[in-house]
Amino acid sequence: MSSSGVSAFRARILHFTDVPNPLTGAGIEYFPDGVLLVEQGRVKAIGNAEDMAQQGFDLMQCRHFPDHLLMPGFIDSHIHYPQTSVIASYGEQLLDWLNNFTFPTELQFSDPEFAAVAAQAFLKFLLQNGTTSAMVYTTVFAQSTQAFFAAAEKMNLRMIAGKVMMDRNAPAGLLDTPETSDADCRKLIETWHCTKRMQYALTPRFAPTSSPEQLAVTGKLYRDYPGLYLQTHLSENKQEIAWIKSLYPNARDYLDVYDHYGLLGPRSVFGHGIHLSDDEVARLAQTQSGIAFCPTSNLFLGSGLLDMARLEGAGVPVSLATDVGGGTSFSQLRTLAEAYKVLQLQGQNLHPLKGFYMATLGNARALQLDNCIGNFAQGKEADFILINLGATPLQAMRQASAKELQEELFALMTLGDEHNIARTYIMGKLVFRRADNAKGELVWLD
Structure with a gap:
């Protein structure tokens, strides 16, 4: 948490602004190196890390997960x-x-x-x-x-x-x-x-x-x-x-x-x-x-x-x-x-x-809830997850050969399960994480 009361998360970030069109990219917002800012449980901003740094944001404030995909819950x-x-x-x-x-x-x-x-x-x-x-x-x-x-x-x-x-x-x-x-x-x-x-x-x-x-x-x-x-x-x-x-x-x-x-x-x-x-x-x-x-x-x-x-x-x-x-x-x-x-x-x-x-x-x-959840539009409730794309040796091997985002996502949705969920946040607060060890132990936070 920064002194300003804003939490900052840096990772690969994917969310949708509309029904996606894979051919044109419409409806898809993907940041290979992105930053999500959360203030009082709501989305404050989202953008490219480099762009935000050029605008004066200190990237050292971020919790950095370079190998994870950050998405709405x-x-x-x-x-x-x-x-x-x-x-x-x-x-x-x-x-x-x-x-x-x-x-x-x-x-x-x-x-x-x-x-x-x-x-x-x-x-x-x-x-x-x-x-x-x-x-x-x-x-x-x-x-x-x-x-x-x-x-x-x-x-x-x-x-x-x-x-x-x-x-x-x-x-x-x-x-x-x-x-x-x-x-x-x-x-x-x-x-x-x-x-x-x-x-x-x-x-x-x-x-x-x-x-x-x-x-x-x-x-x-x-x-x-x-x-x-x-x-x-x-x-x-x-x-x-x-x-x-x-x-x-x-x-x-x-x-x-x-x-x-x-x-x-x-x-x-x-x-x-x-x-x-x-x-x-x-x-x-x-x-x-x-x-x-x-x-x-x-x-x-x-x-x-x-x-x-x-x-x-x-x-x-x-x-x-x-x-x-x-x-x-x-x-x-x-x-x-x-x-x-x-x-x-x-x-x-x-x-x-x-x-x-x-x-x-x-x-x-x-569910008529897109006014408050579903993507990272400014002001929405910050429920989000961090996804480990290579949660198993097989997944890691398959992801290593993927050449573009949609191939990575298809491998994730075909081979993935609960073990890919590394962290879950509710209104910007970490409530669950999967321990980074061979047992994949579950850690709950009050």
Whole structure:
């Protein structure tokens, strides 16, 4: 920290100002030797080290990481904090996986102390994977949401979360009612929404576990509290879609169930969206409702392959998500690797610059958070990470042969994981670092 109260970080720096164009360089800002200045937790300036030195800035003030890449923190648009302990549970597709693994685990979150410990562990997993913000599902128990927000507030994180609403087709111990959902959500919203860096998302798990009465309550809450978010699941699994038809026989399609209750809009994020009709895609685009692309989960649960080109071509916002615990990693690097493969199987492509844009500014835009996070524009909250491009001998060898930035980034997103995250900063403050030794020990800072 300099005497002026400004923290200075010198490294290779990459961020995005818009959707990147790899051919023209538009939307990409890369400094092979850059300086980031942070004051009172916010970005003060960014630029070339040489240029800043010529303007009179003393480079000796910088914390210097010449071999690291400095980027905005990753953002995850769809993840379940109570499912951390069921990650990598064998052998089921969506509905059986919920019944056999997820629901029994979520029953434990009726205990506030259990929920608090789990929330802290979950947030630490995010930070050691370089994820500094996320849109998070809790459980049906209001105290689990309270515990999550309290833990995130203590760590000064920017998080969106909400209590799961679920009043049918689940174990009795996990059911609420439309009335208790309404009361619990109102209390949580009034306590946490827009408190420090917290925001609230209405969270009906998915239409099969919410009655028409509960979805009507959700719609009223959405109207009553401007600025809320909504998160749920949509068209993940063909068996699920068939179930929707039997539960909501008057709906035109799966999306129409949510549309009927007023749940679509720019702050609505629907997980998956794999098996959508043309009408559903058009309606998502018309309302600017988003789809969270969850490639590791879609592959692991055998759900299907997201046609991202179709969605983006229609104008549907698409964000990148891990979907832990159906997803198999907290790492957005691993998630990008699987996204690339999902698209390759369909004759599509994910350019590495587009991938890292999605994990940062793209996801911030999809979550309506680009006014405060996602890149290093002056005044934005300084959540950022330092990436070790050569975290393993194989990665170091591959990086040594890379000839340009996009080749380095592609190798990083193909081979990388949590071990590449050397340091994580929240509002300019170091909160996590990976020790520079053979064991790669984790160091947490209060």
